[in-house]
Amino acid sequence: MTDEILQRIWQALDEATTQGTGFTRGFLGTLGNQGGPRIRAVILRRFERSPARIFFATHARAAKVAEIRQNPQVALTLHDNDRSVQLRIEGTASAVHDDAERQRAWKALADHSLYASTLVPGEIWPGSDESRDLATAFCRFAWTRIELERLDWLDLAVDPHQRWQFWRDADSWRGQRIVP
16 A cells, blocks of 8 residues: 555656646745745646656745755645645755756746846845846746655545655655554
8 A cells, every 4th residue: 555655646746747736836845044934835847756856946046045055954735625635745955057957947937937037036126127137037047856755645535534654765765654
């Protein structure tokens, strides 16, 4: 049963990044540079099963980039309301610096307007939107990877409810059923 649940997790992550599901948007938790927790929505863009990792795009000057650089341990919560399933992920995040990989990710994105603004996300609004430069947008694009280390799967669609925990052990995954 452990392998079956782990396969369901991999399939759900793959579908989230290829088809769009309830797991496509998750909530990323980081440790803020002032020491408190920070949570924000991210859109999962790619999943790789081996090694298990997920990717999302963000603005290179967004606070989460600096927070990840300072403390790469992150948590991500995904919830698929249609399937009544929650997946909590813990892992290590990092920026992807390989230009070829960043270019592939950039080309896969449909809209680059988020990166056209030369303004810094989270700063005080200057009163106009005039500082946009689509020609240099790629330099403001950050491709971020999370190496999956721990998983917590809660399925509320079955009776009785089921909850499973998994953790990466060297090159394999181990898991066990736990009380919901």
